[in-house]
Amino acid sequence: MAAPLSPRDAGKFITENSKDVFVDLNGVRSLAEKLLEKIGRKEITLKGWKSLHELNPQDSGEDAVNWVFFADTLNFSFWSENEEKKFLVKYKGKEYSGYWSLCAAMNRALDEGIPLTSASYYSNITMEQLKHVFRSDSDFPIPMIEERLEILHQTGKILLDKFGGSFVNCVKMSERSAVKLMHLVVENFPSYRDEGVFQGQTVAFYKRAQILVGDLWGVLEGQNDGCFHDIEKITMFADYRIPQALVHFGAMRYSEELLKKLKEGWLFKNRDREEMEIRGCSIWAVELVCDHLRQLFEKKGEKMSNEINPVLIDHFLWDYARDYREAIKEVPFHRVRCIYY
Numbered sequence: 399m400a401a402p403l404s405p406r407d408a409g410k411f412i413t414e415n416s417k418d419v420f421v422d423l424n425g426v427r428s429l430a431e432k433l434l435e436k437i438g439r440k441e442i443t444l445k446g447w448k449s450l451h452e453l454n455p456q457d458s459g460e461d462a463v464n465w466v467f468f469a470d471t472l473n474f475s476f477w478s479e480n481e482e483k484k485f486l487v488k489y490k491g492k493e494y495s496g497y498w499s500l501c502a503a504m505n506r507a508l509d510e511g512i513p514l515t516s517a518s519y520y521s522n523i524t525m526e527q528l529k530h531v532f533r534s535d536s537d538f539p540i541p542m543i544e545e546r547l548e549i550l551h552q553t554g555k556i557l558l559d560k561f562g563g564s565f566v567n568c569v570k571m572s573e574r575s576a577v578k579l580m581h582l583v584v585e586n587f588p589s590y591r592d593e594g595v596f597q598g599q600t601v602a603f604y605k606r607a608q609i610l611v612g613d614l615w616g617v618l619e620g621q622n623d624g625c626f627h628d629i630e631k632i633t634m635f636a637d638y639r640i641p642q643a644l645v646h647f648g649a650m651r652y653s654e655e656l657l658k659k660l661k662e663g664w665l666f667k668n669r670d671r672e673e674m675e676i677r678g679c680s681i682w683a684v685e686l687v688c689d690h691l692r693q694l695f696e697k698k699g700e701k702m703s704n705e706i707n708p709v710l711i712d713h714f715l716w717d718y719a720r721d722y723r724e725a726i727k728e729v730p731f732h733r734v735r736c737i738y739y
């Protein structure tokens with residue numbers, strides 16, 4: 399079986415052959431110009447991973463690394479059919495939804511003394527214990543709890559059997575290569591194997607494997623084992639929020655037929671053609687935004703900081719999609735139930 403196209407090459411290939419999703423170069427350029435201003439105001443930095451997000455670990459120790467691995471192992475499918483009927487978690491007086499509800503539930507459990515992020519615990523966690531950890535403060539449960547239980551058992555066992563029960567060992571084995579770490583995760587942990595077949599070509603999206611590397615870069619502050627020399631080779635993370643932001647900023651466009659389906663709340667299957675076009679074009683659009691940003695810096699006679707890459711552009715767009723939910727809402731997100739994003 400031929401190796402899959404890497405996420406970046408998959409993004410390019412899909413964009414060049416896509417029928418219902420289009421990357422808009424004018425929109426790419428205008429988004430890059432907006433980002434240039436924000437970078438100039440130091441609004442897009444690696445430090446933001448901690449300073450902007452109170453639920454993320456604030457240190458860089460072994461527990462923090464294992465916290466990130468647990469979070470990204472379950473970092474998928476938080477959307478609800480109806481915005482009024484979603485899983486919510488109250489933590490330290492604040493109410494969290496979506497991805498943040500996962501983090502809030504994790505921290506709530508850890509505060510209760512549950513060793514949630516330790517592989518020896520979650521490799522044997524029972525459904526009853528997991529339901530307690532993810533108990534909802536609304537009337538609606540976390541989506542896909544059965545899949546989450548199965549993935550925790552599988553992932554915890556592999557981490558214990560092959561990596562001494564700590565994800566720090568995987569990070570050390572990657573020898574400061576982001577790409578090596580991504581492949582190590584995909585090869586050893588099946589739930590991270592996010593691939594598809596597009597026009598006969600096997601393509602890799604690796605959204606959770608790549609966001610895991612991005613989050614480790616964040617939690618380790620780009621230092622020591624997290625000083626990845628090739629972090630710019632990690633692409634944006636092909637989820638269901640960034641496409642909304644890219645269309646909102648005009649960097650990506652949908653055909654009329656696809657837009658109609660999205661507005662009707664069409665439930666796509668993972669690996670449908672249109673779903674892969676949305677994910678592939680999102681990857682390529684962010685790569686082009688990053689390339690254009692580099693050109694803008696060069697035009698100013700400045701070298702772009704190596705902190706500016708698809709990972710940080712992704713975080714900015716994702717945070718924007720959260721903070722400006724109302725503005726973004728005019729663009730429907732694509733609905734898929736799967737364990738990959």
Ligand SMILES: Nc1nc2c(c(CN[C@H]3C=C[C@H](O)[C@@H]3O)cn2[C@@H]2O[C@H](COP(=O)(O)O)[C@@H](O)[C@H]2O)c(=O)[nH]1
Nearest residue numbers: 447473474475476477496497635637638640713716739
């Ligand atoms: N592309 C991309 N997708 C991301 C993230 C995050 C959170 N991570 C970062 C956030 C702060 C820290 O900096 C973390 O590093 C979650 N997701 C995805 O979004 C979806 C959940 O969305 P909503 O339903 O609105 O909560 C779901 O597919 C989830 O997998 C990201 O950063 N980029």
